[in-house]
Amino acid sequence: MAKSILLINGPNLNLLGTREPHIYGSTTLKDVEESSKAQATSLGATLQTFQSNHEGAIVDRIQDARGNTDAIIINPGAYTHTSVAIRDALLGVEIPFIELHVSNVHAREPWRHHSYFSDKAAGIIIGLGAYGYKVAVEHVVLNFKPLEKKAAL
């Protein structure tokens, strides 16, 4: 069965490409989502995308992935540094995930150095710009084991 991947982008990432381009580059979220889908398809996997500026909506989307998703790639945006709720959702659904940041958060303000996700992530991609999404998709398709499908509760 084709591996199913969910790509989640958190708050303000809808502005990717136009938001602080000296930090986040000029690639738009639409570019990222379309190229990630095409890349997954070319590798024999499926990829769904989700972006929200709302913490609860991200929690709901993660819960909906339970039992039907093999891997999550998540850029939690600013929620990286604040969200126990999104961390708990990822742990609750037991889907392995990659944490991704477009910018090098460790070269930025000290409060961006802490993440509520890194100690639980299968891997972390930081500071590779939009190229990081390509690395993440390739990695999860080639190296993640498909989950045993669990019935959604």
Ligand SMILES: O=C1C[C@@](O)(C(=O)O)C[C@@H](O)[C@@H]1O
């Ligand atoms: O919104 C973002 C984007 C980000 O996750 C990144 O992709 O570099 C880094 C976060 O600190 C920031 O709040």
